[in-house]
Amino acid sequence: xxxxxxxxxxxxxxxxxxxxxxxxxxxxxxxxxxxxxxxxxxxxxxxxxxxxxxxxxxxxxxxxxxxxxxxxxxxxxxxxxxxxxxxxxxxxxxxxxxxxxxxxxxxxxxxxxxxxxxxxxxxxxxxxxxxxxxxxxxxxxxxxxxxxxxxxxxxxxxxxxxxxxxxxxxxxxxxxxxxxxxxxxxxxxxxxxxxxxxxxxxxxxxxxxxxxxxxxxxxxxxxxxxxxxxxxxxxxxxxxxxxxxxxxxxxxxxxxxxxxxxxxxxxx
Amino acid sequence: xxxxxxxxxxxxxxxxxxxxxxxxxxxxxxxxxxxxxxxxxxxxxxxxxxxxxxxxxxxxxxxxxxxxxxxxxxxxxxxxxxxxxxxxxxxxxxxxxxxxxxxxxxxxxxxxxxxxxxxxxxxxxxxxxxxxxxxxxxxxxxxxxxxxxxxxxxxxxxxxxxxxxxxxxxxxxxxxxxxxxxxxxxxxxxxxxxxxxxxxxxxxxxxxxxxxxxxxxxxxxxxxxxxxxxxxxxxxxxxxxxxxxxxxxxxxxxxxxxxxxxxxxxxxxxxxxxxxxxxxxxxxxxxxxxxxxxxxxxxxxxxxxxxxxxxxxxxxxxxxxxxxxxxxxxxxxxxxxxxxxxxxxxxxxxxxxxxxxxxxxxxxxxxxxxxxxxxxxxxxxxxxxxxxxxxxxxxxxxxxxxxxxxxxxxxxxxxxxxxx
Numbered sequence: 001x002x003x004x005x006x007x008x009x010x011x012x013x014x015x016x017x018x019x020x021x022x023x024x025x026x027x028x029x030x031x032x033x034x035x036x037x038x039x040x041x042x043x044x045x046x047x048x049x050x051x052x053x054x055x056x057x058x059x060x061x062x063x064x065x066x067x068x069x070x071x072x073x074x075x076x077x078x079x080x081x082x083x084x085x086x087x088x089x090x091x092x093x094x095x096x097x098x099x100x101x102x103x104x105x106x107x108x109x110x111x112x113x114x115x116x117x118x119x120x121x122x123x124x125x126x127x128x129x130x131x132x133x134x135x136x137x138x139x140x141x142x143x144x145x146x147x148x149x150x151x152x153x154x155x156x157x158x159x160x161x162x163x164x165x166x167x168x169x170x171x172x173x174x175x176x177x178x179x180x181x182x183x184x185x186x187x188x189x190x191x192x193x194x195x196x197x198x199x200x201x202x203x204x205x206x207x208x209x210x211x212x213x214x215x216x217x218x219x220x221x222x223x224x225x226x227x228x229x230x231x232x233x234x235x236x237x238x239x240x241x242x243x244x245x246x247x248x249x250x251x252x253x254x255x256x257x258x259x260x261x262x263x264x265x266x267x268x
Numbered sequence: 269x270x271x272x273x274x275x276x277x278x279x280x281x282x283x284x285x286x287x288x289x290x291x292x293x294x295x296x297x298x299x300x301x302x303x304x305x306x307x308x309x310x311x312x313x314x315x316x317x318x319x320x321x322x323x324x325x326x327x328x329x330x331x332x333x334x335x336x337x338x339x340x341x342x343x344x345x346x347x348x349x350x351x352x353x354x355x356x357x358x359x360x361x362x363x364x365x366x367x368x369x370x371x372x373x374x375x376x377x378x379x380x381x382x383x384x385x386x387x388x389x390x391x392x393x394x395x396x397x398x399x400x401x402x403x404x405x406x407x408x409x410x411x412x413x414x415x416x417x418x419x420x421x422x423x424x425x426x427x428x429x430x431x432x433x434x435x436x437x438x439x440x441x442x443x444x445x446x447x448x449x450x451x452x453x454x455x456x457x458x459x460x461x462x463x464x465x466x467x468x469x470x471x472x473x474x475x476x477x478x479x480x481x482x483x484x485x486x487x488x489x490x491x492x493x494x495x496x497x498x499x500x501x502x503x504x505x506x507x508x509x510x511x512x513x514x515x516x517x518x519x520x521x522x523x524x525x526x527x528x529x530x531x532x533x534x535x536x537x538x539x540x541x542x543x544x545x546x547x548x549x550x551x552x553x554x555x556x557x558x559x560x561x562x563x564x565x566x567x568x569x570x571x572x573x574x575x576x577x578x579x580x581x582x583x584x585x586x587x588x589x590x591x592x593x594x595x596x597x598x599x600x601x602x603x604x605x606x607x608x609x610x611x612x613x614x615x616x617x618x619x620x621x622x623x624x625x626x627x628x629x630x631x632x633x634x635x636x637x638x639x640x641x642x643x644x645x646x647x648x649x650x651x652x653x654x655x656x657x658x659x660x661x662x663x664x665x666x667x668x669x670x671x672x673x674x675x676x677x678x679x680x681x682x683x684x685x686x687x688x
Contacts, residue, residue: 028419028592032423150443154443154444154564157566157573160577160580163581164425167444168445168541169444170446231539232540233539234539234562235539235541
């Protein structure tokens with residue numbers, strides 16, 4: 001990955017994060033510029049990813065995966081900032097920053113199967129859908145954390161500072177929509193991955209740990225939606241499903257490929 | 269700000285005058301128009317804006333004749349025939365700007381953070397504009413006042429929490445539901461406190477109010493008054509499942525809404541959130557309701573805490589707002605100095621040009637033999653000389669103005685005033 005644009009992106013997200021977490025350091029005037037700075041970060045990030053795809057022989061390693069997820073979160077941040085959900089920024093901005101920072105420091109490793117089969121047009125479709133889905137789940141879990149916090153404060157009758165945050169019902173609606181978005185994209189991404197495997201691999205139906213784990217996560221989110229749509233259980237239930245699901249996704253994205261072998265694992 | 273054109277804020281408010289005095293000086297838009305016209309026609313004010321509300325009467329203006337303005341206010345009398353001088357405050361220049369900003373931001377209001385005052389300030393600005401009473405000073409001041417008020421609303425929590433038990437209930441409902449549009453509330457009992465909260469919810473956009481009372485006729489009477497729907501008291505549990513908000517305010521000695529009733533209602537309404545306010549003592553709603561996952565129960569003490577927290581939050585927000593307003597007042601006064609200096613510098617240029625033209629004219633003997641092109645050349649040369657000579661002086665004035673050194677500005681401008 002080209003480092004310079006990413007350093008700019010990190011600096012911009014550090015600014016936005018500081019504006020959310022320690023606004024008194026920046027002062028109200030500088031904090032009010034967070035939104036254009038986030039737009040700038042997203043634009044540079046898009047450019048950096050496109051540059052990487054155009055110049056790197058293996059643009060699909062772990063750093064790119066993290067970077068694409070961070071971009072999805074960045075886009076979600078700018079979108080939510082326009083939807084009167086700016087308070088969510090205090091969760092999304094640091095998460096985006098951490099993901100980009102990690103993308104810069106982890107060693108570049110390509111997926112083994114790619115090193116063997118080379119590039120396929122199905123690949124960007126598969127990855128684009130999967131990472132859009134992950135971004136949706138990330139937003140859902142961030143909203144879920146905030147939902148649980150606001151709910152706990154209401155139950156404890158500690159209301160100071162709540163007026164600046166979105167209402168419980170708005171948070172619940174958003175966490176559900178983001179989860180639904182993530183689920184649809186993950187489903188399509190898994191389908192596109194299957195199409196790529198069928199076109200490129202000698203044994204496309206050979207399951208590896210990553211696929212099994214991803215299918216488990218897909219089933220988990222499917223169950224979360226089922227619980228909400230069929231039994232009507234919402235709010236805290238959706239939030240807990242979302243947070244646990246995203247934890248599993250992060251593990252699948254970063255940890256699993258190092259721990260287990262299989263053709264989805266990272267090579268050197 | 270040049271002392272020749274002081275910006276003044278003069279008036280009285282609930283801080284300085286009792287209601288008996290305030291009602292004597294209060295005026296409607298036609299009265300405001302009459303006063304503004306009169307003060308301008310009598311050359312007392314060059315620009316003016318009059319703010320008249322039930323809590324204050326204030327005149328903001330660029331004064332030409334301060335003695336005239338004092339006699340204008342002397343015409344008003346208090347309830348015992350006394351001059352209203354003792355109730356008036358006079359604020360000048362930076363203090364006047366600061367005061368207007370504080371008023372518009374609701375930092376000087378009876379209820380800190382109340383939103384109506386900004387609308388009243390806008391109305392005063394509109395009236396002044398309509399009667400051509402706004403000019404070089406009040407126009408930018410009006411614009412800046414609105415932008416400062418907007419900043420204070422968006423950057424502090426001054427307007428986030430309101431007063432009164434009804435509004436505390438509305439704040440909580442909004443914290444839970446976001447909006448009351450499409451929501452249905454049920455009021456159980458027709459006591460005063462329940463009415464207050466129900467009225468506040470209706471004013472905040474509640475869609476439907478169901479009213480249940482042991483005496484059905486009283487439900488009907490209140491329903492007619494509020495536009496609600498009376499429902500039979502013995503069907504309370506059925507209607508519980510339909511209500512997003514439940515207000516209980518009856519004189520019952522034991523809970524009339526139990527945790528089991530709410531549990532069944534939640535199941536019927538597919539676990540959609542329900543917000544319950546128990547305004548009664550002894551309590552009408554079983555406290556165990558709050559343990560249910562989708563139920564949020566607040567009793568009268570919780571509501572008092574909400575009001576107390578709201579008050580504290582407003583006071584805290586007011587401290588940040590005061591700082592912001594003070595900085596903005598300094599910034600505005602600084603920008604106004606530039607406006608004033610620009611006028612003075614234009615006058616300097618005019619005086620210098622008059623001298624130049626007179627001197628060139630006096631040299632007619634020397635210039636007689638020159639053709640048109642040579643005369644034009646001479647004109648350019650003399651203009652350039654004057655400009656260069658003036659440049660240093662003007663720079664010095666600008667620097668002094670920027671540094672806020674009004675005495676030096678006056679000293680540097682003085683010779684030019686005599687000349688003018």
